[in-house]
Amino acid sequence: MENTLLDLILLSEKRKNVLLLLLEGPKDIETLKKALNASATAVQPQVKKLKEQRLVVQEKNLYKLSEIGRVVVEKMKPLVDTLAVLEENEDYWTDRETNEIPPLLLRRINEMGHCTIIEPAIDHIFEMIPEYVKNVQMAKKLEAAIPYFHPLFPSFYLEISEKGIPISIILPESILKRWGEDYREQTEQYIKKENAKLFVCKDCERVPAIVVADNFMAMALFPKNTVFDRRYIICFEPGALAWGKELYDYYEQCSEQINSIDNYTHAL
DSSP states (O other), X not given: OOOHHHHHHHTOHHHHHHHHHHHTOOEXXXXXXXXXXXXXXXXXXXXXXXXXXXXEEEETTXXXXXXXXXXXXXXXXXXXXXHHHHHXXXXXXXXXXXXXXXXXXHXXXXXXXXXXXXXXXGGGTTSOOHHHHHHHHTOSSEEEEOOSOOTTHHHHHHHHHHXXXXXXXXXXXXXXXXXXXXXXXXXXXXXXXXXXXXXXXXXXXTSOEEEEESSOEEEEOOBSSSOOOXXXXXXXXXXXXXXXXXXXXXXHHTSEEOSOHHHHHHHO
């Protein structure tokens, strides 16, 4: 059996993009030409083929999706968006562990939209990533799950909390113990802040590093075959912020809030 409809949609970038544009609403040929940066002679034959398969209908000078066309494109868009997210940073995704992302969220990875990679420069490997610091300092709210130790983190997040910004941090047991032993003063000062919360997660040793704010979200997955390298995916689209918030909330629900570093350290 020939996959005529599947081939029609997927074997032409222009036809696929015409369908995605019409999902937004009816458009005339001039609008389609401008959006696709193409001539009428390039666009019209593709529209004609979509009309022949009854995915698109014409009303006067406007083209719109047919009822069946809308069903097809609404199912197609998540796949197209998922491929776009993965292909944009293909090497990153193929080399990283994703099994700690809940299946429901992993299936909705298309919601992250456009993302870029940020990582420490080789000549500043022990410093914090400048893009990360800049965006955190502009945030009005911050939530983070941090599965690795960095000596600058206790003082950095204390400084953020001292600005009055609502901040919540999730740490694995091993990292919390390190904060409590080596950076006790900063950790105690952080816990005492009314706007600051500290959580411990007992099963968070290899969860993604997650940072969610009102202005960005970032995530660092563990590499499959090497040590943690602090390479983050950073995204700014509203869909990505909502996706990251759900991921953070998932791990906060698995965590216990810490009100005294003494009590918890003794329990260890």
